[in-house]
Amino acid sequence: MDQRIVALLTADARSSYAEIGAKVSLSAPAVKRRVDRLRSSGVIKGFTTVVDPAAVGWTTEAFVELFCTGRTTPAQITVATRRHPEVVGAYTVSGEADALVHLRAADIGHLEQALERLRAEPFVTSTRSMIVLSRLVETPTPVPAPE
Amino acid sequence: MDQRIVALLTADARSSYAEIGAKVSLSAPAVKRRVDRLRSSGVIKGFTTVVDPAAVGWTTEAFVELFCTGRTTPAQITVATRRHPEVVGAYTVSGEADALVHLRAADIGHLEQALERLRAEPFVTSTRSMIVLSRLVETPTPVPAPE
DNA sequence: AATGAAAGTCATGTTTT
């Protein structure tokens, strides 16, 4: 039941409790109670807006593999990447690279700048970039049933 | 002004027009008109919920580079990756790989299964996986001012 | 029978349109 509510809210976070209730056969207050509980228990972390980056002037995107010096901590990478507004995602990963950073920029020039700034971080030994040519799939936050 | 409204809605998609209006010194109806316009012009693509994947039982994540046969089209990759519910993102990229796929799975076993299914796609010649060890940064949809 | 969790109903102030 909670799962269905979350799925509906994922599809449209601004739909009313009554609307959701109609779809899951529950009264509006019942839905609200569940949503409140889901929020305070941390399942729902918040509600956000899906913005078309291109419409706001951000047309270029890249994934950059970071190779770091031996004693680099995830915390260091977090702090460093958060300083750059172009970073929309950062992950430590297994494999050759130490981290993967997702960048969004206005254009190639801007991306190049951001990349230079990133490469200037003291713990970065080298990088490998993949520039996004086209976004094929991007699901906001899917909640498929866990098996 | 629209930018500030979008930023506020990004922070909380369920805040009321009155609330937003108070912060940007506009009346509630004025804010609504702007939001309606932003929606129909495609700047705002929708409203969604940020769910903690771990809280729903999805604890494993990976980025997979796809190497494809010569005559593979983006459309083919789109169709193929959409078939797999574990795919939360897919992009064609420049660089060694042809595409980058973002996967979310319940656990390592599930991830392995999904990966096997992906590798079985006829146009995939090989893959290279990066398993996410920790998510350091993940901004929902940031709207920094374009320069 | 008694407890507690969860749903329904209704009233009121707020928000949407």
Add this chain to the structure above:
DNA sequence: AAAACATGACTTTCATT
């Protein structure tokens, strides 16, 4: 300004003990 919505208080239901 009218209709729809959110939200709190209160009651009911039902499963568990």
